[in-house]
Amino acid sequence: MQASIITLAFAAALLLSLGAKFWLATRQMRHVAAHSHEVPAAFAGAVTLQSHRRAAEYTLAKGRFGLLATAFGTLVLLGWTLLGGLDALNHALRGAVQPRLGDMAYQLTLLAAFTLIGALLELPLELYSTFRIEQRFGFNRITPRLFAIDLLKNTVVGALVGLPLAALVLWLMGVAGGLWWLWAWGAWMAFNLALLVLYPTVIAPWFNKFEPLADADLAARVQSLMKRCGFAAKGLFVMDGSRRSAHANAYFTGLGAAKRVVFFDTLLQRLTPSEVEAVLAHELGHFKHRHVHKRIAGIFGISLLALALLGWLSTQAGFYTGLGVLPNLGAPNDALALLLFMLALPPFGFFVSPLLAQLSRRHEFEADAFACAQASGGDLAKALVKLHEDNAATLTPDPVYVRFYYSHPPASERLAALAQYAR
Numbered sequence: 001m002q003a004s005i006i007t008l009a010f011a012a013a014l015l016l017s018l019g020a021k022f023w024l025a026t027r028q029m030r031h032v033a034a035h036s037h038e039v040p041a042a043f044a045g046a047v048t049l050q051s052h053r054r055a056a057e058y059t060l061a062k063g064r065f066g067l068l069a070t071a072f073g074t075l076v077l078l079g080w081t082l083l084g085g086l087d088a089l090n091h092a093l094r095g096a097v098q099p100r101l102g103d104m105a106y107q108l109t110l111l112a113a114f115t116l117i118g119a120l121l122e123l124p125l126e127l128y129s130t131f132r133i134e135q136r137f138g139f140n141r142i143t144p145r146l147f148a149i150d151l152l153k154n155t156v157v158g159a160l161v162g163l164p165l166a167a168l169v170l171w172l173m174g175v176a177g178g179l180w181w182l183w184a185w186g187a188w189m190a191f192n193l194a195l196l197v198l199y200p201t202v203i204a205p206w207f208n209k210f211e212p213l214a215d216a217d218l219a220a221r222v223q224s225l226m227k228r229c230g231f232a233a234k235g236l237f238v239m240d241g242s243r244r245s246a247h248a249n250a251y252f253t254g255l256g257a258a259k260r261v262v263f264f265d266t267l268l269q270r271l272t273p274s275e276v277e278a279v280l281a282h283e284l285g286h287f288k289h290r291h292v293h294k295r296i297a298g299i300f301g302i303s304l305l306a307l308a309l310l311g312w313l314s315t316q317a318g319f320y321t322g323l324g325v326l327p328n329l330g331a332p333n334d335a336l337a338l339l340l341f342m343l344a345l346p347p348f349g350f351f352v353s354p355l356l357a358q359l360s361r362r363h364e365f366e367a368d369a370f371a372c373a374q375a376s377g378g379d380l381a382k383a384l385v386k387l388h389e390d391n392a393a394t395l396t397p398d399p400v401y402v403r404f405y406y407s408h409p410p411a412s413e414r415l416a417a418l419a420q421y422a423r
C-alpha cells in the first residue's frame, strides 16, 4: 500500500468528516434558535416558555463549544500524524528507553506518554465545559478538589486496566505471527466481558456511592414491577450523581450477576413514584430485549473487522510513512501501529456512526413499548418531559442532526409512540 494513497484517504476522510460535523452542528444550532420562541404544541402546558428558552440557550452554548472542540481535536490529530508529533515522540522515547529497558518497556512507555499528553491537551476543554458552561446553566456540582481527585483516580484506573491489556496485546503482536490480530481479538473480547462485570461492581463504586433504594413506598412498587418482569430485585441501585452534576439520568449495565439498573439520586428527587416505576420499566425493557447482548455482539463484530484491517495495515510501510511516522528499524512497530490506527480510524468511523445511533434509537422505542406494557405509558411520558426540562435538552432538534447523532429518539417522537402503544 503506497504512502500517498494512505495520506490521501486519511486527509479526505478527515476533511469530509470535519465538513459534515460543522454542517450538522450549524444546522442544529440554527434549527434550535429558530424554534426557541414558542413551546411546541405537543408540550404546551407541560413546559414553560422560560425553560424552553433555557434549553435553547444551553444547546447553543454547547454547540458553539462543540465547534471549537472539533476544530481543536482536528489540529491535535494533524499534529500527531501528518505534522510529525508521534514521530518525534517515538524518536525521543525509543532512544531513551529501548536500549536500556528493552522493546516492551519502550512500547508501553510510548503508549502511556501518548495517552498522558492527549489527556493534558483535552484538560482545558474539560475544565471549560464543566466550570464555565455547566456552571453557567446551574448543572455543575463538582468542586475543583473533587475534579482533581477524579482525574487522579481515572489515571490510576487507566494504568491498572490499560497497561496490562496493552502489554498482552503487544506481546501477542510480537509472538503470534501473521494471525496475531485474531488472538488480540480474543484478548480484547475477554477484556470487554471482564469490564462488564468489573465496571459496575468494582470501578464505578470507587467514584460514586451506590445504595439500595430507601423509600419504602417506592421500594414496594419497584419490587413488584421487578418481580412481574422476572428480574432479581438486588439489581437496583441509587447513585449519588448529585455530587458531580444536577443532570438526572438512569441506566442499565453489566452482565450476569453484575447486571443492574442505576438511578441517579437527582432523578428520584424529581419524579413521582409512579414515574420512577415507568422509567424503571423502560430500563428493564432493555434487559428483556437483550440489548446488552446485542450491543456486545455488535462490538465483537466491529472489533474483529477493525483488527483484521490493522493486521494487514501494520505490515505495510506506507501505513506508517503515509501518516507521518518513520517505522522503527531496530525495534518493533506494534505500539506505533496501534496508535496510528486509533488516530486514523475515527474520521472513517464517523460515517458509520449514524447506523449505530439508529440501532440505539430503535432499542429505545422497544424499551418504551415494554414499559407501556408493564407500567403506565402516561407516567413515562410525564417523566420524559420532566427529564428533558431539567436537563435543558432541546425539544426541537434538527431532524438531520438527530439521524446522525441521537442515541435516543427526540422527545416528540417518543411521546407520539407512547400514545400509540397505549392504544
Ligand SMILES: [Zn+2]
Pocket: 282, 283, 286, 363, 364, 367
Ligand atoms: Zn433506554
